[in-house]
Amino acid sequence: MRSPAQNAQLALLLEVTGTPKPGNVDRTHEYDELRFEQFVAGAVSAMGGLRLAQNGGAVGRSFERSVVGMANQSGGNTQFGALLLVVPLVCTTARDTTRKLTPERVTETVTSTTVEDAVDFYRAFEHVQVAVADPPDDLDALDVRRGAAAESAIRARERTLYDIMALSVPGDLVAREWTTGFEDAFRVADSLAELSGPVADRAATTYLELLAERPDSFVETKHDEETAIDVMERAQAASNGEIDPEQLADELISAGINPGATADIIAAGLYIALERGLSV
Amino acid sequence: MRSPAQNAQLALLLEVTGTPKPGNVDRTHEYDELRFEQFVAGAVSAMGGLRLAQNGGAVGRSFERSVVGMANQSGGNTQFGALLLVVPLVCTTARDTTRKLTPERVTETVTSTTVEDAVDFYRAFEHVQVAVADPPDDLDALDVRRGAAAESAIRARERTLYDIMALSVPGDLVAREWTTGFEDAFRVADSLAELSGPVADRAATTYLELLAERPDSFVETKHDEETAIDVMERAQAASNGEIDPEQLADELISAGINPGATADIIAAGLYIALERGLSV
Numbered sequence: 001m002r003s004p005a006q007n008a009q010l011a012l013l014l015e016v017t018g019t020p021k022p023g024n025v026d027r028t029h030e031y032d033e034l035r036f037e038q039f040v041a042g043a044v045s046a047m048g049g050l051r052l053a054q055n056g057g058a059v060g061r062s063f064e065r066s067v068v069g070m071a072n073q074s075g076g077n078t079q080f081g082a083l084l085l086v087v088p089l090v091c092t093t094a095r096d097t098t099r100k101l102t103p104e105r106v107t108e109t110v111t112s113t114t115v116e117d118a119v120d121f122y123r124a125f126e127h128v129q130v131a132v133a134d135p136p137d138d139l140d141a142l143d144v145r146r147g148a149a150a151e152s153a154i155r156a157r158e159r160t161l162y163d164i165m166a167l168s169v170p171g172d173l174v175a176r177e178w179t180t181g182f183e184d185a186f187r188v189a190d191s192l193a194e195l196s197g198p199v200a201d202r203a204a205t206t207y208l209e210l211l212a213e214r215p216d217s218f219v220e221t222k223h224d225e226e227t228a229i230d231v232m233e234r235a236q237a238a239s240n241g242e243i244d245p246e247q248l249a250d251e252l253i254s255a256g257i258n259p260g261a262t263a264d265i266i267a268a269g270l271y272i273a274l275e276r277g278l279s280v
Numbered sequence: 281m282r283s284p285a286q287n288a289q290l291a292l293l294l295e296v297t298g299t300p301k302p303g304n305v306d307r308t309h310e311y312d313e314l315r316f317e318q319f320v321a322g323a324v325s326a327m328g329g330l331r332l333a334q335n336g337g338a339v340g341r342s343f344e345r346s347v348v349g350m351a352n353q354s355g356g357n358t359q360f361g362a363l364l365l366v367v368p369l370v371c372t373t374a375r376d377t378t379r380k381l382t383p384e385r386v387t388e389t390v391t392s393t394t395v396e397d398a399v400d401f402y403r404a405f406e407h408v409q410v411a412v413a414d415p416p417d418d419l420d421a422l423d424v425r426r427g428a429a430a431e432s433a434i435r436a437r438e439r440t441l442y443d444i445m446a447l448s449v450p451g452d453l454v455a456r457e458w459t460t461g462f463e464d465a466f467r468v469a470d471s472l473a474e475l476s477g478p479v480a481d482r483a484a485t486t487y488l489e490l491l492a493e494r495p496d497s498f499v500e501t502k503h504d505e506e507t508a509i510d511v512m513e514r515a516q517a518a519s520n521g522e523i524d525p526e527q528l529a530d531e532l533i534s535a536g537i538n539p540g541a542t543a544d545i546i547a548a549g550l551y552i553a554l555e556r557g558l559s560v
Contacts, residue, residue, distance in 0.1 A: 002325055002352065010324045013293075017307075017317055027297075027307040027316065036307065037297055037480045041560040044290045045282055047327075072282065073560050200317045280321040280353050 004093040004275065005050040008086045011270035012043040012079050014280070015263060018203035020245045022211070022235065023219075023252030024263045025078075026204070031253065038075030045069035046083060053090040059109065060117030060161050063087040067124040077128045081174045081218070081264035085185060086271050088178070093275060101272050103181030110162050110178045117161035118154050122147055133171050133221045142167070173217040173261035177268065184210065188269025192278060199270075199280050207266050208245060211235035216259035223257060231259060284373040284555065285330040288366045291550035292323040292359050294560070295543060298483035300525045302491070302515065303499075303532030304543045305358075306484070311533065318355030325349035326363060333370040339389065340397030340441050343367045347404040357408045361454045361498070361544035365465060366551050368458070373555060381552050383461030390442050390458045397441035398434045402427055413451050413501045422447070453497040453541040457548065464490065468549025472558060479550075479560050487546050488525060491515035496539035503537060511539060 002010065016039040019026040030036050049066025053059070066083045092109040093099050126147040135143045141153035142164065154164075168175035177185055188206050195202040212235040215228030231252065238245040252258070274280075282290065296319040299306035310316050329346025333339070346363045372389040373379050406427040415423045421433035422444065434444075448455035457465055468486050475482040492515040495508030511532065518525040532538070554560075 006324050006327065010321055013320045013324065014317060017320060035478055035480075037294060037478055037560055040293045040297060041290055044286050044293065047286065198315055198317055200315075280317055 002274070003054060004090045004099065005047060005054040007274040008050045008053075008090050008271050009043050009047055010280070011086060011267050011274055012046065012082055013040065014200055014203055014270050015082065015267040016040070016043075017200040018207065018266070019200070020249035021204050021207045021263060021266075022238065022245060022249040023231065023258045024207075024260065025258070026249075027200075029249050029253050031256070034075045034078070038073045039078045041073035042070040042075070042078035045072040046079065049083070049087065050090055053087050054094050056094055057091070058117055058120070059088050059091050059113050060120030062091065064120040064124040064127075068127050071128045077130050079264075079267070080124070080128060080130050081260055082267035084174055085177055085182070085264055085268035089182070089185075089268060089271050089275075099275060101275055103183070103186055107181045110165070113161035115155060115158055115160055118159050118164050119148075119151050121161050121164065122150050122154065131218070131222050133168075135167075139167060171217055171220070173214075174264050176217075177265065182268060182272075184265045185268035185272060188266055189272035189276065192269060192273040193276065199273075199278060203266055203270060204245075206269065207262060208235055208239050210265060211259055211262045212239045216262045218260035218262075218264075219257055227257060228259075231257060282554070283334060284370045284379065285327060285334040287554040288330045288333075288370050288551050289323050289327055290560070291366060291547050291554055292326065292362055293320065294480055294483055294550050295362065295547040296320070296323075297480040298487065298546070299480070300529035301484050301487045301543060301546075302518065302525060302529040303511065303538045304487075304540065305538070306529075307480075309529050309533050311536070314355045314358070318353045319358045321353035322350040322355070322358035325352040326359065329363070329367065330370055333367050334374050336374055337371070338397055338400070339368050339371050339393050340400030342371060344400040344404040344407075348407050351408045357410050359544075359547070360404070360408060360410050361540055362547035364454055365457055365462070365544055365548035369462070369465075369548060369551050369555075379555060381555055383463065383466055387461045390445070393441035395435060395438055395440055398439050398444050399428075399431050401441050401444065402430050402434065411498070411502050413448075415447075419447060451497055451500070453494075454544050456497075457545065462548060462552075464545045465548035465552060468546055469552035469556065472549060472553040473556065479558060483546055483550060484525075486549065487542060488515055488519050490545060491539055491542045492519045496542045498540035498542075498544075499537055507537060508539075511537060 017027050019028045046066045046069045048069045049062050053062035088109050092106045125144050165175040165178040191206045192202050215232050220228040237243045238248045297307050299308045326346040326349045328349045329342050333342035368389050372386045405424050445455040445458040471486045472482050495512050500508040517523045518528045
């Protein structure tokens with residue numbers, strides 16, 4: 001039986017294994033400067049932080065340690081967003097001997113994060129370059145790109161990590177998971193369990209369905225709203241069989257458009273599904 | 281910095297990532313009943329045994345624990361042979377604070393294995409179906425397929441794990457590594473360091489070169505000598521550019537011919553190269 005941390009590591013690996021996942025690195029698509037093997041190395045080295053989460057570590061600290069490990073490869077940011085979802089899930093699993101994951105229990109985990117968790121979250125940005133949106137003017141002091149330098153602002157305003165995440169909704173689908181009881185991740189887990197065939201193929205199918213549902217916030221941040229809507233519409237066409245998902249994958253990779261938030265939620269859904277007994 | 285156990289896990293994952301590795305599962309080739317994702321799951325769950333090796337565990341026990349973990353997926357044998365090489369390498373790394381790997385030090389590790397190591401090695405066969413050659417008649421009592429039942433014969437004859445491996449040479453290239461200071465694995469590590477580009481691509485190139493050098497013993501065991509020689513000659517043609525390695529991969533996969541011993545040695549070479557600082 002795999003431990004929660006091992007299931008988390010396997011979720012990260014299965015996420016990047018599923019192909020085609022248009023726009024994102026998968027086992028048959030990669031960018032010159034961001035390769036499949038770097039995601040693999042990221043998942044290997046994130047284990048220290050994942051084990052900390054499993055052993056009762058705080059969400060922020062476990063996340064920060066995971067990111068430090070993940071960054072131990074030459075590709076840069078591989079699984080920052082995925083870890084931001086998977087780590088609180090592992091913490092939730094660890095808090096209950098039955099290992100049962102429910103939206104309510106995950107919400108309990110994230111809403112009980114503290115100012116210290118927020119400080120550790122900001123520290124994580126020191127280790128890796130992450131594309132993030134500009135904050136509103138009045139929140140400039142809390143811009144995550146300030147990294148550890150934002151610490152005094154966080155402490156002065158007494159912001160918990162949950163508060164920080166709530167501030168990022170609706171512009172960030174990963175943050176939205178924190179405020180909705182990981183709604184999409186649990187839906188992904190259900191879909192993974194209902195489908196048949198290799199788990200990585202199920203992950204790719206579910207990814208395309210999710211991408212077709214709403215604009216990916218990471219695409220919106222890195223490019224613009226129009227691009228994100230266009231990707232969603234193309235994903236709908238691919239989901240309906242109007243265009244070949246492989247063709248869409250090639251197009252998006254060529255254009256450098258990677259719907260990272262959707263991939264992050266797939267990783268979280270994979271973790272939940274594995275914890276519920278999905279067999280590989 | 282990755283720990284020795286993490287480098288071992290990464291080596292297993294990079295080995296299966298490299299493509300094309302004609303005949304073996306890699307990230308673009310798989311068998312219906314033995315898939316890429318099962319190798320990934322095997323590498324995730326082998327970690328307990330790899331950590332035991334890193335923390336000073338005996339070779340046999342660490343190997344057996346790795347195999348129990350590895351078998352925690354539905355594909356059966358994924359990395360049995362690779363672990364039989366990687367585990368003594370991790371044990372060697374752990375015995376020296378400088379983490380320096382040399383043929384002499386690895387030989388010291390394997391020649392100092394005991395009867396207990398042999399017993400644990402046989403126990404590993406209880407957890408997974410492994411294709412092995414028939415032993416000579418007078419060694420029937422030591423047939424590894426007897427699993428734990430061979431224990432009394434091993435104890436009566438006072439065979440160490442090194443003795444058992446030495447008995448399997450020359451019909452088994454993995455066993456041959458044990459008696460030659462891991463000669464091929466160290467050559468693979470040199471080749472990996474000399475090549476350029478993504479590490480998984482270097483692994484695929486080195487695999488093809490090694491396969492072209494001599495008949496793969498796993499192919500000989502599973503099929504026959506003629507098939508193994510034919511595969512070697514086809515690999516020579518692919519190495520020289522006379523045939524497309526992708527075509528050879530498709531041919532071998534269709535025929536169910538997987539040169540597993542060569543892949544195992546690549547995994548061992550990857551571990552040595554990673555320990556020497558090869559960057560991903």
